[in-house]
Amino acid sequence: GNSVTQMEGPVTLSEEAFLTINCTYTATGYPSLFWYVQYPGEGLQLLLKATKADDKGSNKGFEATYRKETTSFHLEKGSVQVSDSAVYFCALSGSSGGSYIPTFGRGTSLIVHP
Amino acid sequence: GAGVSQSPRYKVAKRGQDVALRCDPISGHVSLFWYQQALGQGPEFLTYFQNEAQLDKSGLPSDRFFAERPEGSVSTLKIQRTQQEDSAVYLCASSNRDSSYNEQFFGPGTRLTVL
Numbered sequence: 001g002n003s004v005t006q007m008e009g010p011v012t013l014s015e016e017a018f019l020t021i022n023c024t025y026t027a028t029g030y031p032s033l034f035w036y037v038q039y040p041g042e043g044l045q046l047l048l049k050a051t052k053a054d055d056k057g058s059n060k061g062f063e064a065t066y067r068k069e070t071t072s073f074h075l076e077k078g079s080v081q082v083s084d085s086a087v088y089f090c091a092l093s094g095s096s097g098g099s100y101i102p103t104f105g106r107g108t109s110l111i112v113h114p
Numbered sequence: 115g116a117g118v119s120q121s122p123r124y125k126v127a128k129r130g131q132d133v134a135l136r137c138d139p140i141s142g143h144v145s146l147f148w149y150q151q152a153l154g155q156g157p158e159f160l161t162y163f164q165n166e167a168q169l170d171k172s173g174l175p176s177d178r179f180f181a182e183r184p185e186g187s188v189s190t191l192k193i194q195r196t197q198q199e200d201s202a203v204y205l206c207a208s209s210n211r212d213s214s215y216n217e218q219f220f221g222p223g224t225r226l227t228v229l
Contacts, residue, residue, distance in 0.1 A: 004156075036220075043118065043205065043220035044157070089156050100145075101170065102218065104156030 002027045004090050006105035013080055013112050021075040021108045023064075023090035031092040033057075033066050033073040034102070038087045047075075047088070085112045116140070118221035120206050126227045127196045135191045135224045139208030146189050147218060148181055149205040157205050163189060196228045 007022040025033070032051045036044040048057030053068035062077045073090060087109050093102040119138045127133050139146050145164055149157035150173075159173040165186040174181070178197075183189040193200055203225050207218040 041222070043222045044207075044218075045220070046217040049217070091156075101159045101162065101173075102147075102157075104158075106154065106156050 002031070002092060002103040004092055004103050004105035006088075006090050006108050009087075009107070009109035011108060011110050013110070015082055015112055015114055016079045017112075019075070019077040019080045019084075019110065021088055021090075021110070023073045023075065023105060025071050025073065025090070025092050025103075027071075027092055027103075030068075030094075032094045033064070034091040034093070035062070035064055035073070035075050036089040036091060036104075038089065038107070040086070044089060080110070080112045082112045082114055085110055118206055118208055118219050120204075120221040120224050122224060123222065124225050124227075126229065128229055129196060129198060131196050131228075132192065132194045133196055133226065135193075135204050135226070137189045137191070137206030137208075137221060139187065139189070139206070140210075140219055141187075143208035143210050143219070144186075145209040145211065145218075146183060147207045147209075148189070148191050149207065150175075151203040151205055151223070153202075160191070160204075193226075196226075198228050201226055201228045 003026045034049045035047040037047045038044045048059040050057040050066035056065045064075045087107045089107045090105040091102045121136045148160040151157045161181045162170040163183045178194045180192045203223040205223045207220045
């Protein structure tokens with residue numbers, strides 16, 4: 001079956017540091033890949049997505065590239081802010097058989113200190 | 115409102131009680147999903163509706179869980195004879211099409227605690 005593996009958190013950084021949150025996946029076919037963010041007390045929000053190999057999703061300074069050869073979709077940001085503190089979820093859907101059911105990783109908590 | 119809303123936001127139930135959790139999706143959204151999120155975990159799929167039709171309920175953990183969406187808009191997730199292991203956050207999400215490419219819009223969730 002499908003699975004998504006994210007790096008363990010929490011990730012603790014100082015403001016303006018470089019961020020990488022690793023995500024690898026297992027799926028048949030060619031799934032779409034997503035990063036969702038969950039701020040405290042709120043629902044998950046789509047941060048970015050990529051629908052085919054080598055696509056780069058980007059939003060709010062965050063980027064992730066769909067790497068089929070390494071089955072990865074690592075999230076990066078060049079300079080984090082305190083307001084980026086949240087939980088980040090990597091997810092996939094649409095693998096072989098056209099499954100619309102998303103599979104989520106466990107989430108990685110990011111804490112950014114001033 | 116413009117987003118997905120869920121009620122109640124918090125629910126405490128005694129073991130054995132029945133509970134009903136409500137989801138109001140974004141108006142016009144065809145697809146509606148329910149998820150269960152345990153502490154420190156990602157959302158786990160429970161069930162999926164397209165309009166009023168429940169197309170997939172493969173994620174429901176037992177026959178104590180039941181979901182409906184009778185008019186293709188508001189949905190209710192019911193849990194009968196709650197158990198402690200049912201304690202989790204229950205998330206609802208809607209989408210305007212049935213497509214793996216499409217963004218899902220999530221509600222804030224209902225945190226259920228079973229004592």
